[in-house]
Amino acid sequence: MHDFSISLDGFGTGEGLTQDQPFGHAGQRLHEWMFSTATGRAMLGRGGGTRGVDEALVARSRHGIGAEIMGLRKFHTGTGPLPDDWRGWWGEDPPFGTPVLVLTHRPRPPIEMAGGTTFHFLDLPPAEALAWARDAAGGLDVHVGGGVSTLRAFLDADLVDDLHLVVVPVVLGRGQRLWDGLEGLERRFDVEQVATPSGVVHVTMTRREKRAGRRTA
Amino acid sequence: MHDFSISLDGFGTGEGLTQDQPFGHAGQRLHEWMFSTATGRAMLGRGGGTRGVDEALVARSRHGIGAEIMGLRKFHTGTGPLPDDWRGWWGEDPPFGTPVLVLTHRPRPPIEMAGGTTFHFLDLPPAEALAWARDAAGGLDVHVGGGVSTLRAFLDADLVDDLHLVVVPVVLGRGQRLWDGLEGLERRFDVEQVATPSGVVHVTMTRREKRAGRRTA
Numbered sequence: 001m002h003d004f005s006i007s008l009d010g011f012g013t014g015e016g017l018t019q020d021q022p023f024g025h026a027g028q029r030l031h032e033w034m035f036s037t038a039t040g041r042a043m044l045g046r047g048g049g050t051r052g053v054d055e056a057l058v059a060r061s062r063h064g065i066g067a068e069i070m071g072l073r074k075f076h077t078g079t080g081p082l083p084d085d086w087r088g089w090w091g092e093d094p095p096f097g098t099p100v101l102v103l104t105h106r107p108r109p110p111i112e113m114a115g116g117t118t119f120h121f122l123d124l125p126p127a128e129a130l131a132w133a134r135d136a137a138g139g140l141d142v143h144v145g146g147g148v149s150t151l152r153a154f155l156d157a158d159l160v161d162d163l164h165l166v167v168v169p170v171v172l173g174r175g176q177r178l179w180d181g182l183e184g185l186e187r188r189f190d191v192e193q194v195a196t197p198s199g200v201v202h203v204t205m206t207r208r209e210k211r212a213g214r215r216t217a
Numbered sequence: 218m219h220d221f222s223i224s225l226d227g228f229g230t231g232e233g234l235t236q237d238q239p240f241g242h243a244g245q246r247l248h249e250w251m252f253s254t255a256t257g258r259a260m261l262g263r264g265g266g267t268r269g270v271d272e273a274l275v276a277r278s279r280h281g282i283g284a285e286i287m288g289l290r291k292f293h294t295g296t297g298p299l300p301d302d303w304r305g306w307w308g309e310d311p312p313f314g315t316p317v318l319v320l321t322h323r324p325r326p327p328i329e330m331a332g333g334t335t336f337h338f339l340d341l342p343p344a345e346a347l348a349w350a351r352d353a354a355g356g357l358d359v360h361v362g363g364g365v366s367t368l369r370a371f372l373d374a375d376l377v378d379d380l381h382l383v384v385v386p387v388v389l390g391r392g393q394r395l396w397d398g399l400e401g402l403e404r405r406f407d408v409e410q411v412a413t414p415s416g417v418v419h420v421t422m423t424r425r426e427k428r429a430g431r432r433t434a
Binding site: 008009010167169170171172173174179181182183184185186191192193194195199200201203 | 396
């Protein structure tokens with residue numbers, strides 16, 4: 001799990017999520033730091049951007065990933081079943097370039113996009129989802145992209161080798177809190193906290209007993 | 218408010234507080250960083266200790282303070298009325314050296330200790346408590362020492378000029394959470410986050426519109 005932004009009070013998203021405001025009352029505040037980096041600006045089709053530690057961490061998370069796992073509500077903010085014509089937030093050429101496993105209780109046929117991204121819609125618990133994604137990743141790492149409840153489920157099942165959180169200095173007050181139910185999480189990880197001039201703190205948690213070979217981030 | 222330690226998930230104290238474990242299941246984990254500093258070690262009657270940024274922040278918080286405000290449960294962990302013979306946690310020569318206002322619904326006569334500390338037990342809302350403490354502080358700053366609910370009450374009433382939190386990389390999971398009800402707090406402050414080699418992050422929040430003269434920390 002990389003580049004996952006939370007507020008000072010631990011919320012990974014706000015309240016009142018809509019198609020227009022996918023992070024609810026948090027707006028863009030949790031992700032401004034990322035769109036100030038060179039990689040973040042390139043994602044918006046712009047040049048420039050910072051090239052320091054924020055950039056290094058964002059850039060790293062975009063290399064060596066062979067498959068992505070996400071919850072349904074990252075693929076589509078909203079309630080109820082997916083609209084038939086919904087093809088994700090990211091346009092026709094999504095930034096993944098890999099198989100993407102969307103976890104849902106209502107499986108449906110895959111959607112093949114440009115640039116190597118294919119969305120697969122399966123109903124799997126975390127360990128089986130990881131096994132599926134490892135198989136799809138062809139020896140590369142598997143990235144768990146969120147949202148909050150998906151991250152929590154994978155952390156709770158102890159399936160995460162590398163956790164990189166970004167603490168943004170805002171107090172959201174409400175929304176979905178990452179930390180709930182994760183008491184003692186730090187005992188399984190080596191933890192670093194590094195502040196950068198953009199004002200955020202990168203919290204990197206590295207699993208103490210690494211599995212040999214492929215990793216889950 | 219200075220040197221107030223919280224966990225990654227925002228708890229300022231754990232669950233299950235007792236006389237033997239005043240921070241409950243958190244134990245000493247929230248405060249180890251402080252007792253590694255030169256000032257922290259001196260408080261325990263020991264020499265040595267770090268002399269970097271952790272130390273500078275701890276040392277700063279012990280100068281220029283003319284009065285202390287604390288909640289009853291910082292003065293005495295436990296439920297029900299104060300035992301008649303309870304004189305605080307800090308021995309006969311407490312580290313304050315100033316008037317200390319202990320907020321309680323059951324006022325009682327002051328207790329004069331060695332070294333200039335006198336505990337006063339009054340039933341005052343935050344703004345009146347601050348007025349009392351300012352008067353007692355003789356032109357110096359007023360320090361709000363905790364616990365969590367007392368800090369929240371003063372922040373909620375917008376009575377705080379300087380807030381210094383220390384985020385310790387543990388996930389406590391339960392206890393008393395500082396952030397509840399403080400949505401948007403950062404808008405009133407300039408916020409810095411600085412990580413130090415001890416592994417903690419110092420979050421300093423400085424009120425944007427300073428009152429002239431005396432300050433509340």
